[in-house]
Amino acid sequence: MCGIIARIGEGDAITKLVSGLENLEYRGYDSAGVAVQNGSGISVYKRSGQVSELKDSLVSSVPKGNVGIGHTRWSTHGPPTDENAHPHTSQTDEVAVVHNGIIENYTELKEMLREKGHEFTSDTDTEVIPHLFEQYLEDAPDNVTAFRQTVRDLEGSYAVAALVDGEDAIYAARQGSPLILGLDNGEYYLASDVPAFLDHTEDVVYFEDGDMAILEPTGVTMTDMEGNRINRDVEHIDWDPEDAGKGGYDHYMLKEINTQPNALSNTIEGRVQDGEVNLEDFPPGTFDNVDDVHFVACGTSYHAALYGQQLLSNAGIRAQAFRASEYVDASPGPVSENTLVIAVTQSGETADTLGALRQAKTEGAQVITVTNVVGSTAARTADEALFIRAGPEIGVAATKTFSSQAVTLSLLSVRLAEDIDGASLPGDVDEMLETVYDLPKHVDQVLETTNARAIAEKYTDSESFFFIGRGLNNAVAKEGALKFKEITYEHAEGFASGELKHGPLALVTPDTPVFAVFSGDGDGKTMKNAEEAQARGAPIVAVASADHDVIDIADSHLEIPETHPVWAGLLANVQLQLVSYYAARLLDRPIDKPRNLAKSVTVE
Template sequence: MCGIIACIGSDDAVGELLTGLENLEYRGYDSAGIAVQNGTGIAVRKKAGKISELKNTIARDVPNGTVGIGHTRWSTHGPPTDANAHPHTSRTDRVVVVHNGIIENYESIRRRLAAEGYEFKSETDTEVIPHLVEHHLDEGLDVEDAFKTAIGELDGSYAIALMINGTDTVYAARQDSPLVIGVDDDRYYLASDVPAFLDFTDEVIYIEDGEFAKVRPGELMLTDREGNVVDRDVETVEWSAEETGKGEYTHYMLKEINEQADSIANTIAGRIGDDGSIHLEEFPPGTFEDIDEVEFVACGTSYHAALYGVQLLRRAGIRAHANLASEYDTTTVTDRTLVVAVTQSGETADTMSALRAAQDAGAETVAVTNVVGSSAARQADHALYIRAGPEIGVAATKTFSSQVVTLTLLGHRLAEDLERGRPREDAAEFFAELRRLPTHIEKVLETTRAREISEKYLDKRSYFFIGRDNEFPVALEGALKFKEITYEHAEGFASGELKHGPLALVTDETAVFALFTGTNGEETRKNAEEAHTRGANIVAVAPDGTDVGDVADSVLWVPKTHPDLAGLLANVQLQLVSYYTANLLGREIDKPRNLAKSVTVE
């Protein structure tokens, strides 16, 4: 979860570290800190709170240096305090470390080191690392061997950057947690995510699990566990620093909601022929002819996108299931199972664990992700990119719609390849509407009454979202967005389930958002009426001209389109309702409490 940045050979290490931390703040914002080689020692500055708190602290005493490391934290072990903030130092302060991940055996290491006289000042698992490295230095090992020996004693997940007092070198290692190198002539950067250093370079080298990096100004060495030198090509990232900025928008979330027309246009570009044929370079016809069934693994918003994909696949005659990655069971997986890992970042720990379990069980695997070079893309047998562009807001928006569209294209390929598959009879009509989807989204954004609806129902105590078929995942996603950024009580239900328990919660202090975008509008109307008669206000989300009768107190309209796509238009409206409600409540929209963008711990 947390964010790591390192600058090596910079003329302004402090300035670039702070820029990198601000660019990484979506990964965690409980506390932050930096450490810089200043010529006489390592200057450490850290502070609980957001990056702005750290900047205010540093402004009173700015350290100088050309090499440094930084960290922004999402708390796991220990609350967000100055003491628990990274970087962490060793007993003599000669070893300084930042870390992302979880050291599972830290308690046993801590007890061992404490018995030898090492004093711990924090509640974190990370603090064992600098003490452990110093322990091996005290035993006579050189720095590199001390670092590698210490890393070999750690169980769990980690991305680690370490400095030793008196040197201009940063040592790094990764295991099940992302770490990437930025290259700018003789300057180098290390970071959890590429956006951290996009202000300075778009040239990157991806570090793999089990590898070590030794970086000093003008020199980079990458090695594997056995010490063999790894020669890896430098790649150019397509994203720009401008794309990862807020531009004219107050919040990243609103910017990214408004980017959905472009992101979907990018998702489908070159992938749909004029005759409705699908062109996926990654998967030519026949790729999946040996597959019998499809299992999706995903978390959060990506899980809702997977549920949407399941609905489409089942209608195409394909056995498909969506699984929460953290609950994934491979008991029924065979070598004729296709496991599709859906993950925006490509780094989600639970999804990565499920992906590896599926491979161990013999499944063929596909990663559907937004990030080229991500761990999921490299781990899976195949990678299919959603091409949504960078998403910085913690609450996912444009990536959900691009994930659904990508899964729709993948589903069509599967329907053509699988013996039991039934390709769409209305393919020409459907894909024509899919090509028009960006235009329809633009219309929603231009005509939405979401702010008015948010103001009207701001005083409610509960917000329910209901829908049937492929509206159900949209209802779940609408509720998730609402609770993520408003902190208000919100739940999503299949419409028919409202009367099987949740109706007991409905009062005149409840607002129910009912989706009428599919083919089961009459059934949903009955369920909405059940809530309406018990005092709830009903907000219908429906295609233009739909008769929602007397059941709706308010309506959010969307353009008419294919019912399999209309849910994505409804989703935009619900995203906007969440955004405006949170804004009216004064919430921290881009940095909702207790959450982070890329969940790299299980």
């Protein structure tokens, strides 16, 4: 779950390496480092802490060289110390390596290398790679062969970039962790994610598992693990570099909350025409053979999957949302060619979701992925991909991508209900499809009129925070609680509203505000549940339209525009995102870089 960057070309590499690390810091911010080939050895600069601290340390001694690698770390093996920061070097400093992933057999490799006289200075699994590479350099006919022998010995997941002293080249390989090549008129980049080099190029090549590459000033050579030359297509990423910046906002999260209207407009564009859903690669009849649907996802994407599951269940389709980390081991029931598995993943690189996706394919299921990233591993592994078109999201706490995922799955649910035998579209589906185009405008209205800051000021000193909702709003409540705990570090839980009295009510006190979501569907029971909490002293914050009955009994109110119930929950979600954001500001939390978390979870 780390971020790697590498660059080769004319001119000094260090400025572009550091800016690439700044753009990748959402992938990890425990420590950071760079290594540059300077003509008289490999210069390594690394330290614990954020990229800004590394950058400050380079001011007085800027390393020179046109070839370099860099890394920003999310710790898996060993604490975030200077010694455990990447790049790691070999016994004689002849090799420097950055790595994203987990080397599962590093203990055995370390023991073997120790027997050959190698000494290790860190707690990481990564350090075995440069030592192993150096060991093979002793007898291999060339550096490429030694690198190939090295990566063949590695078990687990990795994206690796390596330097060898005295050679203007970068050696790279991928197995299970993302790695992308950027091409820019004689300059070449490697990175874990596109934003690392988006300021320089939008032309990319996606590595596939088992790919190796040598980057030299004259070009890039790609091979498989046997040394056979391979060609990968160059793809153009249609992202504006400004989309990956803060754009004048104090935090990426606030920017991404505020750009949801644009993201949603992109998500919806062209997908509802003449009152019918039109989903590019899924024409009528695509899902005729589907008997049941499994969603697999993690975190925020799992809550979007719950949204989709509820819509399919409402249409009479057997559907279940699984946490991807449990899917392989949890015996989800019979999986066959008549099972549709929908993998929901913002990055398309989430390790647990990819594992579930591959398991489903092995068992013969039809697999599609709903993702934000063209060319991602999930998009290439699934039978088909449906893109949410939200644009780059940098804040670790997902915001606009949840909204775009939920809308995409809502439209997909209509497409499925039209095909699957025995399913029935809701009677108000025409209204649902007609009002989806109002959603961006309604989100704008929420952003312009919200009193979320005042609500945050009123309740931030509370002991715990509960979020409740029914039906589709159960997913919204769970997502609201996740957002709150992610960035405020305060205790928050989301429940199906009817579950309050089956245990959680024991925790309710006057110091536990309850955020209750109302969308115009099943609200009477949620209102009763809210009153039960209020009778025990809990203040009720109603997230509802202006004329809703709950306003008469609520202690506070977050207003949402009147709209179809399927979209009302997503407007409520925007209000809850804003409450979380302002509460985190009041508590002086590092909003874009919450402790212990990273954006793209590429390890299991």
